[in-house]
Each structure stands twice: as structure tokens, then as C-alpha cells.
Amino acid sequence: MNKWKKRIGYGAGDFACNLVFSTMASYLLFFYTDVFGITATVAGTLMLVTKVIDAFADTGMGLLVDRTHTRWGQGRPYILIGAIPFAVFTIMTFIVPDFSMSGKILWAYITYCLLNIAYSVVNIPLNTLVPRLTSDNHERNWLVSTRMICALIGTALVMSITTPLVNFFGHGDNHKGYLITMTIYGIAAVFVFLFTFMNTKEVIPPSVQPGKSSFKQDFKGLTGPAVIFFILNFLYFGLFVIRNTTVIYYFTYNLGHTDWLTFVGLFGILSGLPMLLILPWLQKKMPKRNVLLLSTAIYIAGDLVIYFGKTSPVLLIAGLAITGLGIYGIFGTTFAIQPDIVDYSEYKKNRSIAGMIAAFQGFSVKVSLGLGSALVGMILKMGGYIPNVKQTATALNYIEVSFIWIPLVICVLIGITIIPYKLDDKRAEMDLELERRRSGATPNQNVG
Template sequence: MSGQTDKPISKWQQRIGYGVSDLACNLIWQMISLYLLFFYTDIMQLSASAISLMFILTRFVDGITDLLVGYLIDHTHTRWGKSRPYFLFGAVPFALFAFLCFNVPDISANGKLIYAYITYFGLSLAYTVVNVPMASILPSLTNDTEERTALSTSRKFFGFMGATVVSSSALVLVNYFGKGNQAVGFKIVMAIFGVIGCLLFFFTFFSVRETAATKAEKVSVKEIFTSLKQNKPWLIFALNILFMWTGFFIQTSALVYYYTVVVGSRALSISVATIMSIVPMVANFFVPFLAKRLGKRNLYVSASIIQALGIVIILLGNINHGIILSGAVVSAIGYGVKESIYFSMQADPVDYGEWKTGVNVSGSLSAINGFLGKVAQALSGGIAGALLAWGNYTPGAAAQSSQAVLAIKAMYGYIPLLLIIGSIVTMLFYQLDSIYPQIKQELEAKREA
């Protein structure tokens, strides 16, 4: 059994250790999600269309590496387990490439673009190495579905904490360290968050144990895809990933633009970003209680409706700060609950696949989920860049064209709303919750035998 050479740990130590991995991830990746597009267009003066193409190409190429890492995890067998070693060896490259993305040298425009391609791809690859194991390790930490929800809740609590730190402090720290030079400020802040994130991943490695019974034989690529093809709950879940994360990424990338250009208050973007981090962190505590009573699918759908309502309130609020902040709170409640239960749900199709086909492919399934997330990120980056180019957005201009304003509104509100509706409709077909107790019982009997 994996992890038996390590010193035993308590349930709460493992919950904290697992949760801290998402704190580490968010300290780094939230900087990328919130500010990298803005950094490229407004500070490095790279064209929006060129960055749009870069996001699309890099994301699709990087998505292949997700599948590779997942395959490697399924074929990794060490005294530390299958997924756990990747936290140890991926932490430093992840932090290093994040720093390099915000440390663009003073060279020609084409040189800067080539540099952006190299460092952004390197960052995405390093992110894959530490992020795919965060999902693939969950079935190996426990067989208990309620404990999986508790672990996922812990993960999202710390994840939202990391997002809160970045959204509430990053721009303030950029101004403080940059002293008027935003390029220097972003470089220093990313270095600080990168070092902290790296140390936190080390803490995760030493604080979790892969002790749950899982099948350890090697699985061929053909067996992996045969198993996934027969996994109807995962196929539905996978389609939902595209709706959920495309909406999330495109709205996140539009945050600074929307509140600067449409609302006329860049400072309000900090307040909204902070709300979107703190409120989910609080709402996250209620997820285990609500999931037990409503079921995971029903809770996901209900939370999505609340999130959509919040976005509608923000849009109707126009430039009224009070209404906007109220809508942000409502949207944040829905988003926080939805994302937390989403990560808990990821582990259940793994069990369904093993029950249905006899093959456990947690690494590959998590990797394909990650690949779809990268596709969503590519789509959102491409759509965002294309819309900014279509709207003739002018970086740093005091006034933007009505077409640019419409493009930014679409990025922040209209498109995310449509994708949330698509997500809700898709998840209505997800029926795993009703048969999961039977699956769990039969799997446990088979593992004991």
C-alpha cells in the first residue's frame, strides 16, 4: 500500500496539507489569471491579437502535456505513491516560470513575443505537473465520499484564501515595490508569491499520504480510453468543464478592463476581486452540510443559478457601486459553493469507471479534465483577445470606443452568463449521485476480497 513507509498523519493534518496545495497554486496562478493579459497589453505593449493567438496555441499544445502527465501518474509507483512525488519535483519550476513571465527583458516587440511564448508555455507545463496530481491524488487519500468532500472543501478554502491575498494585495504591492514602475512592481510581487507557493507545495508533500486502496497494475492507453468511453458520468462532467471554466477564465481576464473602462473605477476592481475571494471562502464551509442534504449535482446546479443571478445584478447596476458590490457578493456565494463541490465531484467518476470496467485511471481522468480546462482557458484567452482587437481597445486611453466597451461587457457579463446556463443544462443529465452508494459498497467489497 502506498505511503506505508511514511510516518502516519492525522485526518486534520492531511486536510490542511491537501488544502494548502491550492493556496500555493492560487498565489501564483491567480496572478496569471488576473493580471498577465493586462501586463502584456498595457505594460509590455504587446498587441491584443498577438497575445490572443499565443494563448490559444500555447494552451492547446500544453493540453497535450496534461494527458502525458496523467499517463505518467498512472504508471508511477514509488514509496510515496503515484501522485504525491509531483508536488515535490514540480514546485520549483512552477515558481520559477511564473517569475519569468513577469520579467520580460527590454528587447524588440518580436523578441518580447517570442520570450512570452517560451515562458508562458514553460509555466503552463510546470502548472500541469503540480495541478493534475491535486485532482488525481484525491481518490487515493480516502475511499469515504464524505471525507473526500471535506478534503475538497479544505482545498477550496485555502484556494480562495490564496485568491484573496492576490486580489486584495497584488496591485497595492505592485505600486509599493514598483514606485511608479509597474513592470518592476509585478516582477517583485511575482517573485514573493512564487517563493511562498513553492514552500507550500513542499508542505503538501510532507503532509498527505496515499493510503486508500487503488488498483496498481499498469494500464495501456487503449484500456484508458475504453474505460473513459464507457464512463457516462465523466463524459457529462467533462462537457461541463468546458462551459464552467471558459466562463470563469474569460470573466476573470476582463475584471480590470471592466471596472476601469465600463464602470470608471479601477479601485473597484480590487474590491470586487477581494469579494470574489473572501465570500467563497466563507460559503465553502457550508458545502459538506449542503452536499449531504441536497446531493452534489443538485448543489452544483443551485449554486450556478445563484452565481448567474449575481452577474445579472452587476450588469443591471451599471456604474452604481453599491449595486455592483451587492451583485458581487451574490455571485461569489454561488461561485464559491459551485467550485468547491465541483472538485469533490471529480473523484466520483473515477470510482464509477473502476466499478464499470475494473480499471482505475485516476491520473489519466484528472489529466483529461485538466486538458479540457486548458482548452477552456485557450478559448477564453482567444475570445478575450479577439474581442479586444475587434473593439479597437487602446491600452491606457482615457476614453474607449463604444465598440470596445461592448466587447468588454461581453467578456465580463454576457458570455459568462450564457456559459453558466450551458453548464446548468449539461449537469441536469448527471445522475451518478443516485447510484454512488451502491458503487461504493460494491467497490469496497471487491477491494476487501
């Protein structure tokens, strides 16, 4: 299969995911508070509870992928099966029923939970594909970078056109505008998932022969680097959801420029794209740990530029550009680590648990998204935020803390977390041993 066809086919799957995922991260809290009509505290609690419940669905999905063996592979069938339910529950989440307040809250809980489960059905299998698409480490880095570029384009597209589409279709009725916009996103995602299914092929078998195993046995296949990977995902997606959720509040109330939101979305492509394009080269020249540390330093510098230059459009743009480089460097490198984690479990523990690793990754992400959304809701309440009115100085300060300072602290924690990660030093040794096993040799009992 042509390399770029495979890269774009794989990456397109994350574009489809981000049509909805990025909308939820950036607009759902605003939709719940300012359109659906529930308080920020109720909405934040809803997101936390449903994410925690759904996190357990991720574990089940990962175990299911590990135990699936079809002529289409282990992960690809679920991308096809899950596409339509994903679209349906996306649309249902943005319906505002004519219920009592308690009925509306129940509707929000049910639909948002079902949407997250549908997301797991397509996203967990997508996260298991890279180790099965190729065994070449550099090509894996390209697959991940292409995926991140597609995710970036999806995120920037959502940030750029969602508000204009809501205004265009709604004509002042935001409920109608959001519903039509999300219907378009959901239907588009179905066709993009089909494209991913048709343009990827799982060709690398595990070095471990398929067989029955229990959850306990698979759990023992997890390693120390896997724990680091899960923590990185937890921290990164917390940063992601807090930053993306508060950007609309920051630009609406602190800066008074909702018209800049479209520019911010488009600028996301321009600022993050160069980093994703050079990531495979950087990861070839230096350990992934060092690339991640560099990315965190870049993000922190950009955040400080935004804070000190918020009254200057030039400095604000520069800060957004710098944080874009940093955040997508963190994003791309974190995902590039995943195939190494999968291979290390096969190498060290003789367990093929790509699905379980993707499941625990999904678990950490879902809990992070829930906690992040709940935290924003609580901070807004603490600051005295009231929707659709001029905010007090206290409320503006709390919005600024959420947009700038909390993500900065999380970024520092990401840098601290990656310091013990040293799998890059074992990559060549792992490749040789796993290829030897795929040729039929028994596992070397003296692996490091």
C-alpha cells in the same frame, strides 16, 4: 493523520497553485498588452496556442501518475519535484527582455508554455489525491471544500494585493513591480507545496491491482459521467478566465475605479467562503447535480443584479456577493464530482485511471483557458480597445459583454450539462463493491 491537518495540507496545494494561476487568469493579458507591449490579439493567440500545446502535456502527466508506484504514493512525489521549476518559470514569464518585437513574442511563447507545463506537473497529481486520501464520501467532500476555500483565499489574495504590490515595488515601473511581485509568489508557492507534501498521505489503494496497460486500454475506462465532468470543467474555467480577465478592464474603464479592485478581491473571500463552508452539508442533503443547478441559478441572478445595478454601489456589491456564492458553488461541486468519476471507472470498467481523468480534466481546462483568453482578446479588438486611453462607447460595450453576458451564457450551459449526471444514486452501491474488491474479491460482473 488528523483530519484537519490532512484537509489543510491538501487544500494548501491549491493555494500555492492559485498564487500563480489566478494571477495569470486575472493579470497576464493586461501585463502582455500594457506592460510587455504586445497587442491584445497577439496575446490572446499566444495564450490559446500555448494552452493547446500544454494540454497534451497534461495527458502525458496523467498517464505518468497512473504508472507511478512509490512509497510516497502516486501523486505526492511530483508535487515535491515540480515545486521549484514552477517558481522559476513563473518568474521568467514576467521578465520583459530587451529584444525586438518578434523576439519578445517568441520569449512570451516559450516562457508561458514552460510555466503551463510546470503547472501541470504539480496540479495534475494534486487532482488525483482525494480518492487515495480517504474512501469516506463525506470526508472527500470536506477535502474538496477545504481545497476550494484555500483556492478562494489564494485568488482573493492575488486580486487584493497584486496591484498594490506592483505599485509599491515598481514606483511607476510596472515591469519591475510585476517581476518582484511574481518572484515573491513563486518562492512562496515552493514552501506551500512542501507543506502539502508533508501533510498528506495516500492510504487508499486502488481496487485494481497495478499492472501494465496501454493508453488505449486506459482510455476505454472513461465513462459517460467522465465526459460530463470534462465538459463542466471546460465551461467553468472558461467562465472563470473570461470573468477574471475582464474585471480589471471593467473596473478601470467602465466604472473608472481601479481603486475598487482591492476591495473586489477581499470581497471575494466574504462572498464565496459561506458557500464553500456549507457545500459539504448541501452535498450530504441533496445530489451534487441539484447543488450545481442551484449554484448556476444563484450566479445568473447575481450577474443580472450587477448589470441593472451598475450605477449603484449597493447593488453592485450585492451582485458581486451573489455571483461569488454561485461561482464557488459551481467550482466546489465540480471538483467534488471528480472522486466519484474515478471510483465509477473502477466500479464500472475495472480500471484505475485517476491520472488519466485528471489529465483529461487538465486538458479541458487548458483549452478552455486558452480559448477564453483568446476570445477576450478578440472581443477587445472588435470593440476598438486601445490600452491606457479613454475608451469609446463601443469599446465599453464590448468590455461589458465580456464581463457580464458571456459568463452568464456559459453559466446557463453549465446548468444544461449537469442535468444527465446521476452518479449520486449509485454512490452506496459503488462503495460496497469497491470495498469488496479491495478485500480480495473478484469484480462483480453484474454491476450497473
